[in-house]
Amino acid sequence: MKIATHELRCTECGTRIAGTAVNSIFRCTICNGLYDVIYPWSAIPNGDTPASDSKLPNASALRWLWQERRTSTMSVDQSGVWRFRDLLPIVDDLDHVVTLREGNTPLYDLPRASKALGVDWILAKHQGMNPTGSFKDTGMTAALSVASERGFEWVACASTGNTSAAMAAYAARAGMRSIVFIPEGKIAWGKLSQSMDYGALTIQLKTDFDGCVNVLTDLVNRFPIMLLNSVNPYRLEGQKTPAFELVEQLEWQVPEHIIVPGGNLANGSALAKGFSEMHHLGLIPRIPKVSIIQAEGANPLFRSLQENGGEDLIPVKANTRATAIRIGNPASWRKALRALRTTGGWCEQVSEQEIALAKAEIGSEGIGCEPASAVTLAGLKKLVAQGKIGREERVVLILTGHTLKDSTYTIDYHRGELFTDEESTQISGSDQILHAALRKPPIVLDADTDTVFRALESQMKLVHA
Ligand code: F0G
Numbered sequence: 001m002k003i004a005t006h007e008l009r010c011t012e013c014g015t016r017i018a019g020t021a022v023n024s025i026f027r028c029t030i031c032n033g034l035y036d037v038i039y040p041w042s043a044i045p046n047g048d049t050p051a052s053d054s055k056l057p058n059a060s061a062l063r064w065l066w067q068e069r070r071t072s073t074m075s076v077d078q079s080g081v082w083r084f085r086d087l088l089p090i091v092d093d094l095d096h097v098v099t100l101r102e103g104n105t106p107l108y109d110l111p112r113a114s115k116a117l118g119v120d121w122i123l124a125k126h127q128g129m130n131p132t133g134s135f136k137d138t139g140m141t142a143a144l145s146v147a148s149e150r151g152f153e154w155v156a157c158a159s160t161g162n163t164s165a166a167m168a169a170y171a172a173r174a175g176m177r178s179i180v181f182i183p184e185g186k187i188a189w190g191k192l193s194q195s196m197d198y199g200a201l202t203i204q205l206k207t208d209f210d211g212c213v214n215v216l217t218d219l220v221n222r223f224p225i226m227l228l229n230s231v232n233p234y235r236l237e238g239q240k241t242p243a244f245e246l247v248e249q250l251e252w253q254v255p256e257h258i259i260v261p262g263g264n265l266a267n268g269s270a271l272a273k274g275f276s277e278m279h280h281l282g283l284i285p286r287i288p289k290v291s292i293i294q295a296e297g298a299n300p301l302f303r304s305l306q307e308n309g310g311e312d313l314i315p316v317k318a319n320t321r322a323t324a325i326r327i328g329n330p331a332s333w334r335k336a337l338r339a340l341r342t343t344g345g346w347c348e349q350v351s352e353q354e355i356a357l358a359k360a361e362i363g364s365e366g367i368g369c370e371p372a373s374a375v376t377l378a379g380l381k382k383l384v385a386q387g388k389i390g391r392e393e394r395v396v397l398i399l400t401g402h403t404l405k406d407s408t409y410t411i412d413y414h415r416g417e418l419f420t421d422e423e424s425t426q427i428s429g430s431d432q433i434l435h436a437a438l439r440k441p442p443i444v445l446d447a448d449t450d451t452v453f454r455a456l457e458s459q460m461k462l463v464h465a
Contacts, residue, residue, distance in 0.1 A: 005039060005040060005089050006019055006037050006038065006039050006089060006090055007019065007037075007038050008021075008022055008035040008036070008037060008038070008233060009035060009036050009037075009038045009044070010028035010030070010031060010033040010034075010035055011033050011034050011035065011036050011334065011335060011338070012028065012031045012032075012033025012034075012334070013028060013030055013031040013033060014045075015028055015030055015031075016038070017035075019037070019090070019146075020150070022035065024220045024221055024225075024226075024227060025217055025220060025221065025227060025231070026227060026231045026232050026233060027231070033334075034231055034233070034331070034332060034334070034335060035233045036233055036236075036273065036335075037088075037090060037233045037234065037236070037237050039087075039089065040055070041055065041056045041057060041280075041281070042277070042280075043276070043277075043280040056280075056281055056282075057086055057087070057281060059281055059282040059283045062086055062087075062281070062283065063248075063252070063283070065086065066083055066084060066244070066248065067248075069083045070083070075097070075099050075101065076094050076097050076099065078099075078101045078104075079097075079099040079101050079102055079103060079104075079141065080101075080102060080103015080104035080105065080138070080241065080242075080245055081099070081102055081103045081138050081141050081142060081238045081241045082094075082097055082099060082141070083103070084241050084244045084245075087240075087241075087244070087277060087281075088142060088237040088238070088240075088241070090142060090145070090146055090234055090237055091145050091146060091149050092149060093149065096145050096148045096149040097141070097145045098141060098144045098145050098148055098170050098173050098174040099141050099145075099173075100131040100132075100137065100141070100169065100170065100173060101131065102130050102131055102137040102138050102140075102141050102238075103130070103137075103138055103241060103242065103245060104245070105125060105126050105127055105128075105129045105130060105242065105245070106125075106126050106129055107123050107124070107125050107126075107246065107249045107250075107396075108123065108124045108126060108365075108367055109121075109122070109123055109124075110122045110123065110124055110362070110365050110367070110377075110397075111365070112361070112364065112365055113361060113362070113365065113377060116361075117380065117381060117384050118384070118391055119380075119384060119389065119390075119391055119393070119395060120391060120392060120394075121255075121392075121393070121394040121395065122380070122395050122397065123255070123394070123395070123396045123397070124362070124367060124369075124396070124397045124398075124399050125242060125246055125396055125397070125398050125399065126367065126369070126399045127242060127398060127399060127400050127401075128368075128369055128370065128373065128399055128400065128401045128402035128403070128405070129402070130166075131169065132162075132165045132166045132169045132194060133162075133165070133190075133194075133401060133402035133404065133405055134162035134165065134166060134370075134400055134401040134402065134405065135162075135239065135242070135267065135398070135400045135401070136162045136163050136165070136166035136167075137166045137169075137170075138238040138239050138241055138242060139166070139230065139234075139235035139236065139237075139238040139239040139270070140163075140166040140167055140169070140170040140228070140235065140238070141170060141238050142234050142235060142237045142238030142239075143226075143228050143232050143234040143235040143238065144167070144170040144171060144173075144174055144176070144228070146226075146234045147174075147176065147226040147228070148174045148176065150226070152176065152224065152225070152226040153176060153177060153224075154176065154177050154178070154179065154223070154224065154225040154226070155167060155171050155176055155177075155178050155179075155225060155226045155227075155228050156178065156179040156180070156181070156216060156219065156220065156225045156226075156227060156228065157178075157179075157180060157181070157216070157227070157228040157229050158181040158182070158209060158212035158213045158215070158216045158229060159180060159181070159182055159187070159191075159209070159212070159229075160182070160183070160186070160187055160191075160209050160263065160323055160324050160325070160326055160327065161182065161187035161188055161190075161191030161192065161323065161324060161405070162191055162324055162400075162401055162405070163228070163229065163230070164180035164182055164191065164194075164195045164200065164202070165191050165194035165195055165198070167180065167195075167200070167228050168180060168194065168195040168197075168198035168199065168200035169194070169198045171198070171200065172198045172199050172200075177201070178195075178198075178199075178200040178201065179200065179201045179203065179219075179225065180195045180200045180201065180202045180203065181203050181205055181212040181215060181216050182195075182202065182203070182204055182205070182212065183204070183205060183207055183208045183209050183211070183212055183326075184204040184205060184206050184207075185204075186208065186209075186323055186326060187323055188323055188324075188370070188405055188406035188408065188409070189406075189407075189408060190404055190405045190406060190407065191405055191406075208317075208318065208326070208328070209264075209318070209326060209327050209328075210315075210318075210327065210328055210329045213229065213329075213331070216229070229264070229331065230264050230266030230267075230331065230332060231266075231331050231332065235266070235270075236266060236269070236270035236273065237270075239266070239267055239270035239271070240270045240271060240273045240274030240277070241274060242271065242274070242398070243258075243271045243274030243275045243278065244274055244278065246396060247278065247283070247284055252283070252284065253394075254275075254284045254285065254286055254287075254288055255288050255393075255394035255395060255396045256288055256289060256389075256393040256394050256395070257288055257289050257291060257345070257383075257389055257393060257394070257395040257396065258271060258275075258288050258289070258290045258291070258345075258395075258396050258398065259290075259291045259292075259293060259376040259379055259380055259383075259395065259396070259397050259398065260290065260291070260292055260293070260376065260398045260400070261292075261293055261294075261322075261324075261325055261372045261373060261375045261376060261398075261400055262292035262293060262294045262301055262325065262330070262336060262347070263294075263298070263324060263325035263326075263327045263330065263372065264327050264330045264331055264332055265292070265301060265330040265331070265332040265333050265335065265336035266331070266332040266335065266336075267398070267400070268290050268291075268292045268336050268339045268340075268345075269332060269335035269336055269338065269339040271290060271339075271398070272287070272290045272338075272339035272342060272343050273339075275287045275288060275290070275343070276342065287342075287343055288343065288396075289343050289344045289345040289346075290339050290340065290343040290345040291340070291345035291346045291347065291348065291379065291383065292336055292339075292340065292345065292346075292347050292348075293347075293348050293349070293350060293375040293376055293378065293379030294325065294347065294348075294349050294350075294375070295320035295322050295325055295326075295349065295350065295351075295352070295355060295372075295375060296320070296349045296350065296351050296352070297316075297318060297319040297320040297326075297352070298316065298318035298319065298320045298322075298325055298326050298327055298328060299316065299349045300313055300314055300315055300316050300318075300327075300328055300329065300330060300333065301313070301330065301333055301336055301337070301347050302347050302348065302349040303316065304333070305337075305347050310337045313329070313330070313333045315328050315329040316328040316329075320352065320355075321352055321355070321356075321371060321409060321418070322352075322355055322370075322371035322372040322374075322375060323371075323372075323406070324370060324371070324372035324400070324401060324405075325372045325375070346383060346388060348379045348382050348383060350375050350378035350379055350382065351426075352419070352423060353419065353423060353426060353427050353431065354378040354381070355371055355374050355375055355378050356371070356374075356413050356418055356419070356435075357378070357431055357434060357435060357438070358374040358375070358376075358377035358378035358381070359371055359373075359374035359409075359410075359413070360413060360435070360438040360439070361377060361434075361438065362374055362377055362399070363403065363410070363438075364438055367399070368402070368403030369399040369400075369401060369402070369403055370400070370401035370402060370403060370405040370406045370409075371406060371409050372400060372401060373397075373398075373399040373400045373401050376397035376398060376399065377397055380395060380397065413439070414439050414440050414441045414442075415441045415442075416439065416441065443455060
């Protein structure tokens with residue numbers, strides 16, 4: 001079945017090229033800008049004309065079709081990405097689709113966080129429930145399918161861990177070889193183990209994420225390897241689909257706010273693209289505000305907005321325990337800026353202590369996530385305190401990674417070993433109380449019933465006190 005019909009459009013200078021004409025680094029040859037995938041029905045910014053025949057897909061027909069596919073046994077229908085394939089026609093032949101039945105992630109309420117924050121309606125869309133435990137799977141199924149259709153044998157990425165895990169898994173499914181560049185000693189063990197488990201060639205470079213990107217760029221310029229970092233616009237076509245799935249789960253109601261963590265800064269713009277497309281096609285009446293939260297130690301976008309209104313990026317030497325977002329020179333910062341501006345969202349930064357508290361709070365609701373995902377709740381607290389988000393507004397946090405991705409962080413937190421003494425003294429009195437209530441270090445006891453009973457008794461007294 002022939003379904004592909006798309007072009008790539010430079011987000012900076014507007015130049016349009018055929019998808020197959022793109023260079024190995026996915027950058028415009030005229031201005032070095034990044035591309036967006038566009039379709040004949042896309043709304044083109046700056047009054048440019050649509051790609052060709054602009055007949056819009058019918059909104060009710062799409063809703064019906066997407067619902068119908070839920071009962072199908074075909075793998076492309078069971079995938080929470082390809083079920084929406086009408087809005088991402090990027091492969092000619094569906095036989096090339098590489099899927100692990102990604103997407104279909106749950107939407108949870110967070111009643112305790114809602115109560116504590118005085119916001120009636122806080123939900124978490126848990127993208128960590130994807131096959132390799134992070135939101136990257138939705139993008140990898142899309143980009144790997146294109147790589148497979150274009151006949152690539154090798155794919156590669158630089159990663160803080162989740163991209164590499166997802167790429168390695170999807171490449172293995174496709175029977176392709178993958179090369180992973182990761183900063184040595186700076187990614188969580190769970191993620192490192194995944195790329196080995198899925199058979200990737202894993203190369204730990206003695207540098208940071210930004211240094212890995214530089215080496216990878218040279219490599220793909222010299223060899224026929226498809227670059228699978230998020231500069232690859234096909235990744236973002238997959239990563240926009242959680243926006244579709246989310247509003248479908250809400251029976252086509254649109255929340256007021258979406259909050260995402262910011263690292264290389266592609267995901268916020270992918271979701272914003274998904275919402276904009278649905279709005280343009282009449283599937284939803286308005287677009288939610290998409291806000292991006294960075295860790296204080298890896299805050300180039302926040303800093304640039306503060307210091308020059310987002311005119312130029314101020315790269316930083318990144319450092320945060322939320323290793324997934326330990327990025328100082330994010331490739332997609334202009335796309336992120338555009339997402340903030342078009343949706344009306346904000347960029348905030350949160351401290352290491354705020355991240356740890358938010359992660360423990362999400363964990364205490366029985367959900368759990370990796371540290372980078374917890375910046376969303378920490379950021380929400382700030383936006384509420386600043387009066388930017390009100391009590392009746394509906395908020396969806398995008399939890400990007402599973403709690404098991406970084407169990408070392410969680411264990412260190414509960415054992416009270418995460419922070420330096422200096423960092424601990426920076427925690428406010430009220431937050432100290434919250435931390436104390438949330439910390440559940442393991443108790444080591446002799447295997448003797450009386451000893452265990454006594455320990456339990458004292459714990460129960462604590463609970464009832
Ligand atoms: N959350 C998690 C768990 C991530 O792994 C990442 C990025 C982000 C948030 C940020 O998303 O880059 O689109 O702003 N991880 C990449 C990686 C960089 O290599 O796994 P972004």
